Amino acid sequence: MSNNVVIKVENISKQYQIGQIGTGMISHDIKRWWALMRGQEDPFLKVGTENDRTKKATSDYAWALRDVNFEVKQGEALGVIGKNGAGKSTLLKLMSRVTSPTTGQIKIKGRVASLLEVGTGFHPEMTGRENIYMNGTILGMTRKEINRKFDEIVDFSGVEMYIDTPVKRYSSGMYVRLAFGVAAHLEPEILIVDEVLAVGDAEFQKKCIGKMSDVASHGRTIIFVSHNLLAVQSLCKSAIYMKSGTVADYGPTEKVINNYLSREIQNCVERKWTEDEAFGNDKITMLSARIISDKNEDGAEVIDVHTSFDVAFEFINHVDDQAINLSLVLYTTSGVCVFNVSTDSLKLSTGRHRSILRVPGKLLNDDIYTITLHFIKDTSVMILSLEDLLTFEVLDVKRGDVGWFGKWIGAVRPSLDFSLDRI
Amino acid sequence: MSSPSAENDQWDINIKSTRGLLEIDIAEIWRYRDLLVMFIVKDIVTRYKQTILGPLWFMLQPIFTAVVYTLIFSRVAKIPTNGAPPILFYLGSLTLWSYFSETFGIISKTFSENAAVLGKVYFPRLVLPLAKAISGIIKMFMQFAIFFVVLGYHMTVTHMASPNWYALSLPFLLLLLAAFSMGAGLMVTSLTSKYRDLNFLIVFGIQLYMYVTPVIYPLSITSPSKQFILWLNPLTSIFEAFKYAFLGENSGIWSNYWLGYTTLFTIVMFMIGLIMFNRVEKKFIDTI
Structure with a gap:
């Protein structure tokens, strides 16, 4: 049954x-x-x-x-x-x-109590105290239950001083905290x-x-x-x-x-061009650019903050014996440059070439990143620049046993030796 | 194995697309009585926040209106009040009339005015119009206080008002008035949850309606043929009975026959209003 x-x-x-x-x-x-x-x-x-x-x-x-x-x-x-x-x-x-x-x-x-929004039924003209009762009864509590929890709610939201002030005078933070306080004490x-x-x-x-x-x-x-x-x-x-x-x-x-x-994650992790319509100019044309991620522990092919991945490019060099190096710039979506790495400058013959960048796990933060690629001749002249060539998202799904789920700040989240000992 | 009906019994809530015509869960409304009280408190308290006179404004409002009406209708237009002091006549009928126009007006907007709350949380929807009807009665009682003071003055000093035993019918008259206002409001809010055209007519309609209700004149000054038409308005017998009971036998007409008509009319309309409200309340949020 x-x-x-x-x-x-x-x-x-x-x-x-x-x-x-x-x-x-x-x-x-x-x-x-x-x-x-x-x-x-x-x-x-x-x-x-x-x-x-x-x-x-x-x-x-x-x-x-x-x-x-x-x-x-x-x-x-x-x-x-x-x-x-x-x-x-x-x-x-x-x-x-x-x-x-x-x-x-x-x-x-x-x-059943449902919280589709906090502070449903709050009236700006009413005081914090009145609104606790208003909101609480709307959410299905009885007056008795609210009486019993009143002090806890006020404590939780930390607005004791303003409890008899109309909520229209509250700061937005106080307002939200009071609303949450009521919601959190539903049983x-x-x-x-x-x-x-x-x-x-x-x-x-x-x-x-x-x-x-x-x-x-x-x-x-x-x-x-x-x-x-x-x-x-x-x-x-x-x-x-x-x-x-x-x-x-x-x-x-x-x-x-x-x-x-x-x-569901919409990454632009792979771009390909045929030789006829290859993307570029008379010196260099791109054939492909893609991100190859290692499988994570669960065997899913997604990039999270722990997985390492490769960024691979294939291109055709049309001018014999020119000294070329690739320069890759990684940006966050907010436009912050995370790093700029470069290959050695090599004299390349005409024909197909491949370049691979290995990005280790535990380096990037959870964010959406874009890759811009430059081809540089003689370490000084930019002959081809490909902006926003690839876009990918790094996820943060497993943080281990922590009680905090907020956004981890920083353009990168490197794993560094950071010790804490009793001395 | 349990029978299908027994299996259904073990569920507390069954959310379906349709339900019976008059399937109203009174026990549930009772469970939400604290919410009902909070809505009533909110209605009354928020009206006079940040005023110095506070709830006194509820009483001052009808005094001002009654004075203006006395000047215009009694002094300028010379509409008779059949022996009753004009100020008392207008004070009484305006108190009743403002209950009807405000309560009906606000209940007829239940769905549209509360869409934000109704879209986020469940409670028995009927609590909202019920709270409006009750908070209106509380306000009306405050306004009656003024009426009774003026009435006392005219009874003892000028001897122009002579209430009789029929005054004991007041609770019944008010109940009729409240049920009529709420029933009409429920019908209109249900009708306007999808197509709002009716709202435009309502504003205009309430104003006109006042003139076919004996608010500013006693029914007895109209010709018999017109009287019959006016009696068809269910509010007429309530207003006439009230004046008959409190102002004196010349100022109103007590008619058991027409009060019976009004009672029947009100019960039928209230039921229709409930049925319509009940049908609309489950889905109005999709089309409001």
């Missing part, structure tokens, strides 16, 4: 009308109403395109979710990952009962959390993740949507990977994350 299943999602689909609501929509509404009056099925349920936001819409309807099925057991922490527009938020909205599915049903056992049997961790500073994020793993370890069920794969990895034992409104993968978090990364 599946007695400890607390959430059962059965064939959930959600259709949205796209475009503006106006005179154009009313004819559809009338047709739909007419069909229902005659006891027929909604004629517009048969149409609708897959929710790919990059394509031009071919129908007035789009399916944000299509036939989603899964179960969550009591005490399980389930992560939901996927690109923007994959249907994560729609799924959460349905489970939170903000809107209802077009077809299918969701069955839930126990008290539902099932907690549904959307990307709320994106706000707040690193210290606060740590507090919140700590609070959430507390909740999880007390036998409560958590559904957690986030872009922060680190946080999902450390909080959730299992995960769902959503893609275009369907469940693309479901299982242990590690496996699902690897599947997600290898399918």
Whole structure:
């Protein structure tokens, strides 16, 4: 018996009308109403395109979710990952009962609290104290529960001095902390959390993740949507990977994350040209440029902060006996130059040549990097410059046993000998 | 093995696309009573933040309006009040009228005004209009305080007002008024969640509606044929009964027949409003 299943999602689909609501929509509404009056099925349920936001819409309807099925057991922490527009938020909205599915049903056992946003219902004119009660009751707490936790909430958010000041006078940090304070003290049997961790500073994020793993370890069920794969990895034992409104993968978090990364990370890690249309000028033409990453521990071909990789180029030299060296510059997307390395200058004959740069693991930080390549003649004259030749993302998925999931700063993250001893 | 129905029973929440016409979970609304109280508190408290007189403004507002109405309708337009002191006449009917126009106005925008909150969190949606109807009653009681002071003055000093035993019907009249305002509001907010055209008519409509309700005149000054049409307006019998009970037997007409009509009308409209609200509340967020 599946007695400890607390959430059962059965064939959930959600259709949205796209475009503006106006005179154009009313004819559809009338047709739909007419069909229902005659006891027929909604004629517009048969149409609708897959929710790919990059394509031009071919129908007035789009399916944000299509036939989603899964179960969550009591005490399980389930992560939901996927690109923007994959249907994560729609799924959460349905489970939170903000809107209802077009077809299918969701069955839930126990008290649910959902955090799709922090500070829902805050009124700027009301004081911190009044807003704690307002927000708390909106999230489903009773006045008694709030009374019991009031001091803890105030403590957690550190706004004791301003508790009787209208929240419109709060700094944005205080406002968010107070809102978080209320959210963090919810004690539902099932907690549904959307990307709320994106706000707040690193210290606060740590507090919140700590609070959430507390909740999880007390036998409560958590559904957690986030872009922060680190946080999902450390909080959730299992995960769902959503893609275009369907469940693309479901299982242990590690496996699902690897599947997600290898399918979704859009790196420009390989470019090729044929000899006829080779890219360059009359001195040098490029044939290919690519990044070859070593497989990581899980066997997935993604570059994370631990993996080493090669950058390989093939080109044709058209002028005999010219002294050439390659100069590679690595930039972060924000335009910071990370390093500039150069090969030796060699006299090359005409024909195909290859050049490989080995980049060790534990050097780059998690960031998106671009590679610019220059061909230099006689160590002084630039004869070909290829800007933004390759782009790749370095991921930070496994940080080990740390309680912090914020962004690690720095253009590089080298592994250096840094000792700490008692003397 | 358990039977299918027993298996369904073990789930606390079942989220589906449709539900019954009048499937309203009263127990759930009761569970959220603290939220209801908070919404009521918010309604009242946020109105007079950063004012020196505070809640006194609730009482001052109808006084100012009643004075203006007395000048315009009684002194300039010479509309009779059938023996009742004009200021008392206007104070009473304006208190009732402002309850209707404000409560109906705000409830008819429940979905559009609260879309931000409703899009982020679940609670029984009916709590919102219910809070508005109740906070309106609290404000109305504060305004009645002024009315009763003026009434006391005219009873004891000028002897121009003579309340009778029918005044005990006040709770019933107010309940009717509240249910009527809320029912109408629920209908309009449900109708305007997708196509907003009706909103434009409402603003205009409320203004016109005041003139077919005996707010600024006693019904008895109109001709019998017009009276019949005016009685068809469910608010007429409430306003007339109120004036009859508090101002004196000349100032209003007590009609059991028409009060019965209003009661029936209100119950039917309230039910229709509930059904419409119930149908719309699950999906309005997609089209608001």
